[in-house]
Amino acid sequence: MIRWMKAIAGALGRALAAATGRRDGAGGKVADLSRHRRRRRLAAAFAAPAGTEPDRGSGRCSRCRKEARRLTFYVDEAGRPAGFCKDCEVHAKRRGLLPL
Numbered sequence: 001m002i003r004w005m006k007a008i009a010g011a012l013g014r015a016l017a018a019a020t021g022r023r024d025g026a027g028g029k030v031a032d033l034s035r036h037r038r039r040r041r042l043a044a045a046f047a048a049p050a051g052t053e054p055d056r057g058s059g060r061c062s063r064c065r066k067e068a069r070r071l072t073f074y075v076d077e078a079g080r081p082a083g084f085c086k087d088c089e090v091h092a093k094r095r096g097l098l099p100l
């Protein structure tokens with residue numbers, strides 16, 4: 001029984017390793033490219049006139065809600081773009097958010 005389970009687990013582990021290995025094996029280049037693409041896609045989504053991001057245009061910081069002439073955009077933990085004023089940018093960086 002235990003031997004049987006071990007065999008299944010082993011096969012599953014090998015299959016998983018093969019699948020993830022192949023994905024990683026495609027090269028760090030691909031990962032970098034997709035990350036770059038994602039960032040560009042997010043930037044494009046942000047630039048779209050569709051009212052998906054209310055902070056856009058209003059010029060308000062996503063953190064302190066104060067009006068800011070210059071907002072720096074980051075991707076928050078939920079993968080949503082967020083604009084930060086100069087003061088809050090420090091906090092965004094501390095949180096490890098990715099700049100757009």
Ligand SMILES: [Zn+2]
Pocket residue numbers: 061062063064065066084085086087088089
């Ligand atoms: Zn702010």
